[in-house]
Amino acid sequence: MSAQDRHESPDSAPPRPVGGVSRRRFLGGAGTATAATAGGFVLGAGGVLAATATTASGEDTSPAALLTRGEAANDLLSYPYYGEHQGGIATPPQNHLVFTSFDVRATSAVELQLVLAKWSAAMAEMTAGRPVGKVEPTREHGIPVDTGEVFDTGPQGLTLTLGFGPSLFDGRFGLEKFKPLNFDDLPAMAGESLNPAYTGGDLCIQACANDPQVAYHAVRNLARMARTQVSTKWTVLGFGRASAGPAQKTPRNLLGFKDGTRNVSTPDDFAQHVWTGKEAGQPWMEGGTYLVARKIHMLIETWDEDTIGDQQSIFGRTKQEGAPLSGKLEHDVPNFHATEGNDPLIPADAHMSLVAHENNGGTKVLRRSYNFTDGLDSVGRLDAGLMFLCFQKDPEQFVKLQRKLGLSDRLNEYIRHVGSAVFAVPAGLPEAGNYYGKEFFR
Amino acid sequence: MSAQDRHESPDSAPPRPVGGVSRRRFLGGAGTATAATAGGFVLGAGGVLAATATTASGEDTSPAALLTRGEAANDLLSYPYYGEHQGGIATPPQNHLVFTSFDVRATSAVELQLVLAKWSAAMAEMTAGRPVGKVEPTREHGIPVDTGEVFDTGPQGLTLTLGFGPSLFDGRFGLEKFKPLNFDDLPAMAGESLNPAYTGGDLCIQACANDPQVAYHAVRNLARMARTQVSTKWTVLGFGRASAGPAQKTPRNLLGFKDGTRNVSTPDDFAQHVWTGKEAGQPWMEGGTYLVARKIHMLIETWDEDTIGDQQSIFGRTKQEGAPLSGKLEHDVPNFHATEGNDPLIPADAHMSLVAHENNGGTKVLRRSYNFTDGLDSVGRLDAGLMFLCFQKDPEQFVKLQRKLGLSDRLNEYIRHVGSAVFAVPAGLPEAGNYYGKEFFR
Numbered sequence: 001m002s003a004q005d006r007h008e009s010p011d012s013a014p015p016r017p018v019g020g021v022s023r024r025r026f027l028g029g030a031g032t033a034t035a036a037t038a039g040g041f042v043l044g045a046g047g048v049l050a051a052t053a054t055t056a057s058g059e060d061t062s063p064a065a066l067l068t069r070g071e072a073a074n075d076l077l078s079y080p081y082y083g084e085h086q087g088g089i090a091t092p093p094q095n096h097l098v099f100t101s102f103d104v105r106a107t108s109a110v111e112l113q114l115v116l117a118k119w120s121a122a123m124a125e126m127t128a129g130r131p132v133g134k135v136e137p138t139r140e141h142g143i144p145v146d147t148g149e150v151f152d153t154g155p156q157g158l159t160l161t162l163g164f165g166p167s168l169f170d171g172r173f174g175l176e177k178f179k180p181l182n183f184d185d186l187p188a189m190a191g192e193s194l195n196p197a198y199t200g201g202d203l204c205i206q207a208c209a210n211d212p213q214v215a216y217h218a219v220r221n222l223a224r225m226a227r228t229q230v231s232t233k234w235t236v237l238g239f240g241r242a243s244a245g246p247a248q249k250t251p252r253n254l255l256g257f258k259d260g261t262r263n264v265s266t267p268d269d270f271a272q273h274v275w276t277g278k279e280a281g282q283p284w285m286e287g288g289t290y291l292v293a294r295k296i297h298m299l300i301e302t303w304d305e306d307t308i309g310d311q312q313s314i315f316g317r318t319k320q321e322g323a324p325l326s327g328k329l330e331h332d333v334p335n336f337h338a339t340e341g342n343d344p345l346i347p348a349d350a351h352m353s354l355v356a357h358e359n360n361g362g363t364k365v366l367r368r369s370y371n372f373t374d375g376l377d378s379v380g381r382l383d384a385g386l387m388f389l390c391f392q393k394d395p396e397q398f399v400k401l402q403r404k405l406g407l408s409d410r411l412n413e414y415i416r417h418v419g420s421a422v423f424a425v426p427a428g429l430p431e432a433g434n435y436y437g438k439e440f441f442r
Numbered sequence: 443m444s445a446q447d448r449h450e451s452p453d454s455a456p457p458r459p460v461g462g463v464s465r466r467r468f469l470g471g472a473g474t475a476t477a478a479t480a481g482g483f484v485l486g487a488g489g490v491l492a493a494t495a496t497t498a499s500g501e502d503t504s505p506a507a508l509l510t511r512g513e514a515a516n517d518l519l520s521y522p523y524y525g526e527h528q529g530g531i532a533t534p535p536q537n538h539l540v541f542t543s544f545d546v547r548a549t550s551a552v553e554l555q556l557v558l559a560k561w562s563a564a565m566a567e568m569t570a571g572r573p574v575g576k577v578e579p580t581r582e583h584g585i586p587v588d589t590g591e592v593f594d595t596g597p598q599g600l601t602l603t604l605g606f607g608p609s610l611f612d613g614r615f616g617l618e619k620f621k622p623l624n625f626d627d628l629p630a631m632a633g634e635s636l637n638p639a640y641t642g643g644d645l646c647i648q649a650c651a652n653d654p655q656v657a658y659h660a661v662r663n664l665a666r667m668a669r670t671q672v673s674t675k676w677t678v679l680g681f682g683r684a685s686a687g688p689a690q691k692t693p694r695n696l697l698g699f700k701d702g703t704r705n706v707s708t709p710d711d712f713a714q715h716v717w718t719g720k721e722a723g724q725p726w727m728e729g730g731t732y733l734v735a736r737k738i739h740m741l742i743e744t745w746d747e748d749t750i751g752d753q754q755s756i757f758g759r760t761k762q763e764g765a766p767l768s769g770k771l772e773h774d775v776p777n778f779h780a781t782e783g784n785d786p787l788i789p790a791d792a793h794m795s796l797v798a799h800e801n802n803g804g805t806k807v808l809r810r811s812y813n814f815t816d817g818l819d820s821v822g823r824l825d826a827g828l829m830f831l832c833f834q835k836d837p838e839q840f841v842k843l844q845r846k847l848g849l850s851d852r853l854n855e856y857i858r859h860v861g862s863a864v865f866a867v868p869a870g871l872p873e874a875g876n877y878y879g880k881e882f883f884r
């Protein structure tokens with residue numbers, strides 16, 4: 001798969017994964033004793049891949065063999081970089097996230113232009129599983145261009161999504177006239193305890209991949225190649241996706257509940273709720289979207305002391321199955337009018353009730369969140385939560401829902417919004433030779 | 443696979459993965475349009491699994507299909523909990539780590555005994571992919587026993603490895619006579635900048651799994667069930683394994699070099715270098731081992747400015763292939779006597795030269811390290827490095843190698859040892875009904 005290949009899928013449809021990168025992961029001979037060269041590994045009689053199971057066709061279907069093949073598939077999985085929309089939005093959420101917000105330290109438009117051009121080209125290379133620069137081991141006195149830690153992992157489904165913060169259009173670079181309509185920092189809302197260390201940014205990169213090292217490598221190398229023009233402002237590593245995409249099993253957040261059951265998924269939904277059109281007043285945003293990032297700290301120990309019944313009424317769903325309290329199965333359509341006696345089965349102030357499109361004039365956002373943990377806090381409690389990421393055609397969609405949640409959500413007793421940012425995510429690049437923001441510098 | 447099944451592999455052989463957990467991951471019908479119930483996901487014509495490739499036998503071998511099957515295999519992969527040795531030592535390194543050190547706050551031996559008994563039973567459940575307590579949704583007023591975030595992930599190859607720090611035997615619990623011979627905090631060594639916040643601990647849990655949420659869940663639930671007796675002291679999340687096990691491709695550390703090429707792998711090596719025998723003077727350590735944990739911060743930006751030639755001479759290996767500088771291929775046996783002119787091809791002070799068993803009277807340790815990142819440091823640099831974990835039959839093996847490295851390793855310019863601990867890892871439990879430390883409380 002060449003980085004020049006166009007993304008040819010129909011408008012607004014989720015992107016197709018493609019295979020074909022030539023470097024194949026070394027497969028350890030599943031089910032077979034393998035003797036490596038001297039100094040290498042020897043798989044003994046009680047070796048790790050001994051648990052074999054073969055089908056009538058002779059295919060090895062043991063968990064170990066399937067796992068090995070699954071890992072090899074991960075190596076090969078790549079998403080197209082060029083296309084109508086950027087990757088990492090309609091892409092089914094990969095398993096890992098590195099989200100990083102940057103401040104631009106450069107003082108001239110031409111320096112910013114150079115960063116965006118370099119980044120756009122490097123993003124194409126890394127998305128295809130290639131290093132950001134040639135490896136020339138004979139050039140012993142050269143500084144390595146690529147940092148090397150993913151030389152042999154393959155693309156791992158990497159997507160890189162670039163966003164511009166409102167502050168980028170503040171006049172430092174003469175970009176005022178390119179600012180989308182109604183694009184500003186999010187308004188202050190109830191229930192926030194924002195930490196300036198996790199707030200805002202001129203640029204952001206959302207790196208998602210099925211190997212966390214691949215996502216980390218991408219951000220590290222982008223930061224490195226722009227180190228005199230751009231500084232990292234805040235970063236969050238997501239260690240488990242917490243929003244389902246099309247055809248994915250619904251994952252769970254760290255409160256133990258399924259998250260993303262009713263997520264935006266159809267092309268119609270994407271067209272109606274996610275992809276920005278002419279309303280931004282900027283051609284570069286047609287086919288783009290807005291990313292809202294909220295770092296949400298969870299008071300895990302407190303939550304863990306709550307009863308199962310209370311937890312369920314806070315979410316409006318059962319914990320084990322994830323069914324709405326008005327139904328039996330996860331994907332049962334919630335009935336907000338169903339009652340038992342005088343009480344609604346789904347409380348009106350349940351999290352699900354407050355955000356349901358039925359109760360918000362049809363408003364939806366595409367959630368693409370990840371769980372995170374920063375280890376322990378200063379008093380030894382688990383420092384963890386949800387890196388809430390959502391995409392919408394207008395930031396007002398998020399603001400409308402969050403205003404309601406901030407005022408009424410019973411979940412607020414257990415969560416704190418500690419970080420926040422909004423970014424305008426430009427449309428995809430049509431083909432090689434283009435770069436994000438090119439329109440700004442004519 | 444029941445948790446009661448014994449680990450029947452030959453002495454010291456790596457454990458076999460086993461399948462058979464009944465909950466199967468929902469598979470999204472790879473290559474097939476799937477319509478979920480209303481409110482669920484609909485996979486449209488341009489759906490994510492459209493890139494199909496079928497073999498003559500009709501098997502779908504597209505990357506997406508293999509990936510789905512690989513993920514399903516991961517769900518099923520489990521390692522036996524009961525056996526001669528604890529899991530997570532000879533087990534081929536899983537992709538993710540949560541390492542946590544604990545202080546015991548309890549003041550009586552019986553409280554400690556209760557923690558160890560509860561933990562041992564819960565570790566068996568979680569290793570088999572089961573929650574730590576029954577889910578009884580009808581008991582609405584009960585506090586959930588399991589926190590729930592991995593209700594449907596399967597075991598994901600989870601292993602949990604328990605260790606006792608030297609401080610556990612200091613007399614608070616009357617355990618002085620159970621202290622292994624020569625088991626004390628590691629001596630101060632050259633090149634350390636230890637932070638007390640990442641040092642020591644009475645107990646440790648090394649949780650490793652192919653899904654980070656599964657490893658996190660395990661530590662969270664162990665901490666939770668002992669919250670009045672035990673407090674978390676420090677924790678490190680490893681986001682990419684950085685040491686190879688048998689039949690695994692060699693991974694890379696964040697300096698971009700392959701790590702673990704010459705790792706301990708054969709049963710003979712395990713018997714000779716890893717499993718403790720009678721020398722500890724404690725029956726409970728026969729079949730156990732010692733875990734040394736070192737949190738190593740890497741000065742990544744500084745390293746990234748070094749030339750490829752210098753980087754290679756520091757490690758003693760080529761960066762791309764990972765071959766010793768005396769050879770061509772990764773698994774070529776290094777020749778420390780080979781010269782070019784008067785200079786050895788592998789410098790005598792290269793990292794590999796200093797730690798090679800050929801140059802240390804045959805001393806080897808089993809490395810089982812993970813890369814980590816804590817995001818950004820206070821001045822915006824990447825805060826990342828290596829959570830170095832190694833196992834050996836006597837802590838002196840590590841001390842011997844590290845003394846040399848601390849004095850001479852040219853890598854010291856780019857790394858800082860900031861955390862350190864040593865733990866006695868008891869032998870495995872033979873069967874259900876036993877618990878770690880049972881011998882202490884007779």
